[in-house]
Amino acid sequence: MxxxxxxxxxxxxxxxxxxxxxxxxxxxxxxxxxxxxxxxxxxxxxxxxxxxxxxxxxxxxxxxxxxxxxxxxxxxxxxxxxxxxxxxxxxxxxxxxxxxxxxxxxxxxxxxxxxxxxxxxRDLIVERTTEGRERAKAQGKHLGRKGKAEKDVKKAIRLYKERDQNGMSVTDISKLTGVPRSTIYVKVKEYKE
CATH class of the missing domain: 3.40.50.1390 (Resolvase, N-terminal catalytic domain)
Known part of the structure; x- marks a missing residue:
């Protein structure tokens, strides 16, 4: 075959x-x-x-x-x-x-x-990527995903606190606001502390 x-x-x-x-x-x-x-x-x-x-x-x-x-x-x-x-x-x-x-x-x-x-x-690709990352860090550029706008995070936290009244799950809140579930949990923990 x-x-x-x-x-x-x-x-x-x-x-x-x-x-x-x-x-x-x-x-x-x-x-x-x-x-x-x-x-x-x-x-x-x-x-x-x-x-x-x-x-x-x-x-x-x-x-x-x-x-x-x-x-x-x-x-x-x-x-x-x-x-x-x-x-x-x-x-x-x-x-x-x-x-x-x-x-x-x-x-x-x-x-x-x-x-x-x-x-x-392949080794060249890895080498160039590493050099580019180091150069960007040295210039103070943020690497990785762009963070969500603070207003979206605040809205997600507010909806999380009101979830007993609005009946929304964390997944629903994440879909509505665009804020990842993990971010919602981290921010809720920060606000509690």
């Missing part, structure tokens, strides 16, 4: 182009997920793929960096699949690793070079 695997790192990214390419290659089942490729720990679809594949199956991935961004993880995943009797194909990288075949040395080299670039690219 031909099985596809598609992954993007963030919720805002689109899986459609990967899924379309995998379908063009005849994949009967496609496992998809939106999660970082730096670790395999949170990768439920990848684990599901491992649980469902059988000897003789073929796994198709659009590009090496979609499978993992760590050279160690890449090698382990492909080795584990090959040991299970499953062949792995990277469509855009034009690489294939057949079960029971050591492959040729040039393919193995290209696989490791491309995998190293994927890891390098």
């Amino acid at each position: 031909k099985i596809g695997y598609a992954r993007v790192s963030t919720v805002g990214q689109d899986l459609e182009s990967q899924e379309n390419l995998l379908m063009e290659y005849g994949c009967e089942r496609i496992f998809v997920e939106k999660v970082t490729g730096t670790s395999t720990a949170q990768r439920k679809a990848l684990q599901d793929l491992f649980d469902k594949i059988r000897e003789g199956d073929e796994v198709y991935v659009t590009k090496i960096d979609r499978l993992a961004r760590s050279i160690i993880d890449l090698n382990k995943i492909v080795s584990d699949l090959n040991e299970m009797g499953v062949s792995v194909y990277f469509i855009k990288d034009n690489l294939e690793f057949q079960a029971g075949d050591e492959g040729n040395s040039m393919q193995r080299l290209m696989f490791n070079v491309l995998g190293s670039f994927a890891q390098f690219e």
Whole structure:
């Protein structure tokens, strides 16, 4: 059976182009997920793929960096699949690793070079993000979510105190005011103290 695997790192990214390419290659089942490729720990679809594949199956991935961004993880995943009797194909990288075949040395080299670039690219992203965060902090900029307006918080607290009369739950108050439930609880505790 031909099985596809598609992954993007963030919720805002689109899986459609990967899924379309995998379908063009005849994949009967496609496992998809939106999660970082730096670790395999949170990768439920990848684990599901491992649980469902059988000897003789073929796994198709659009590009090496979609499978993992760590050279160690890449090698382990492909080795584990090959040991299970499953062949792995990277469509855009034009690489294939057949079960029971050591492959040729040039393919193995290209696989490791491309995998190293994927890891390098990820490391650069992390480095730049950290530098940007540090620069913003040094300039006194607030990072993270923007806080709710004080008037909204006061309205939420007032509604919370009057909930016996208005019959509203904390969830109702949160939806009405836009103030997160956790903020309501924190502010109510602060006002009590």
